Amino acid sequence: MSVTPCGKLLLIGGKENKEDGGNEEMREKNNNFRPGEILKLLAGSKDDRIEVITTASAEPDSLQKTYTEAFEKIGYSNFGFLDICDEQLHTDYQIKRASAAKTIFFAGGDQNRICDVLKQSALKYILKEKYINEKDFTLAGTSAGAMCIPDIVILEANNGEAILEHDIKLDSGWGFIGNCIVDTHFVHRGRFGRLAHAVILNQDCWGLGLGEDTALLIEEGSIATCKGSGMTWLLNAEEIGQTNSKTVKKGEPVFAENLKVHILTDNCKINLRKGIFTGASYS
Structure with a gap:
């Protein structure tokens, strides 16, 4: 996008602590866990309208129950769920x-399903207009929902011991941010190789x-702030x-020199346009 968007993007890596249970060890050891x-x-505002798009999920009813409980615990009072499918x-x-809506939140599941549906929908163009023009609008996604937001999306990839030629499938995403490829559950599922590829x-x-x-909150189209208890690579x-x-042939490993890596934790920032x-800073 050539213009600076007024809205914000919120890219979430998955398991955004929807439930408190099972986090006792994280709570005890990680000072960034909230x-x-x-x-x-x-x-x-807790009164702002949030619409959750559950299209990526194979179990939208279960997802709706989980997020309803989480939102009510936070104090959100104005939210709903949309399961957009081909005929709708x-x-x-x-x-x-x-x-x-003030916020459109794409839940996780299968990025193939959600990418295909939104590419055909008038909803994509409405969301782009809102993202460009509305200062208080947030477009959010978690897991597969976050992966589809940039220009390019990883649809399939192997997590092997080596990066092999032809072991990754990329496609066009929704185009809300142009110079990024997003992967999620990154540390827990060992996805360094496929994102590097x-x-x-x-x-x-x-x-x-x-x-x-863990999430990246992106403002002004390029100013990204890391939030949460984990890491963004x-x-x-x-x-x-x-x-x-x-030049590598199918099935042979890929090598690369001078691939650079940065690690962001809570409140670290990076300008994605200027690098x-x-x-x-911690007191």
């Missing part, structure tokens, strides 16, 4: 609800590897040296 912190970033792409009811193939893109219960292949990525990193 229950519900990520979900509290969805809206500026242009219904006035859904368009009106999306148009009136994606940026080696697209050297003008940042690879954003989002840990669980940023991979950059812009100054890559030797690599066989353009300027600002570490967090």
Whole structure:
């Protein structure tokens, strides 16, 4: 996008602490653990309308129950759920609800399903208008919902011991941010290799590897702040040296020299346009 968006993006790595149970060890050891912190970033006011898009999920009813409990615990009072499927792409009811929302939140599941549906929908164009023009609008996604937000999305990839040629499938995403490729559950599921492969193939893109219960809040289209208890890894292949990525044969391993890595934790910032990193300060 050539203009600076007025709205915000919230990219979440998954497992955004929807439930307190099972986090006792994290609570004891990690000073950055604050229950519900990520979900509290969805809206500026607890009365602001949040629409949760559950299209990516194979179990939308279960997802709705989980988020209802989490939102009510936070104190959100104005939220709803939309399960947009092929035959409902242009219904006035859904368009009106999306148009009136302060936050659109894409839940996780299968990025293939959600990408295909939204690419065909008038909803994408409405959301882009809101993102560009509305200062208090937030477009959020978790897991698969976050992966689809940039220009390029990882649809399939292997997590093997080596990066192998032809073991990754990329496609066009929704295009809300142009110079990034997002991967989620990044640390827990060992996805460094597949995101590295994606940026080696697209050297003008940042690879954003989002840990669980961790998010990047992106303002002004490029100012990204890490939030949450985990890490965001940023991979950059812009100054890559030797690599066989353009000549390697199918099934053979890819190598690369000078792939750069940054690690962000809570309140670290990076300007994705200028590449300027600002570490967090702790008193």
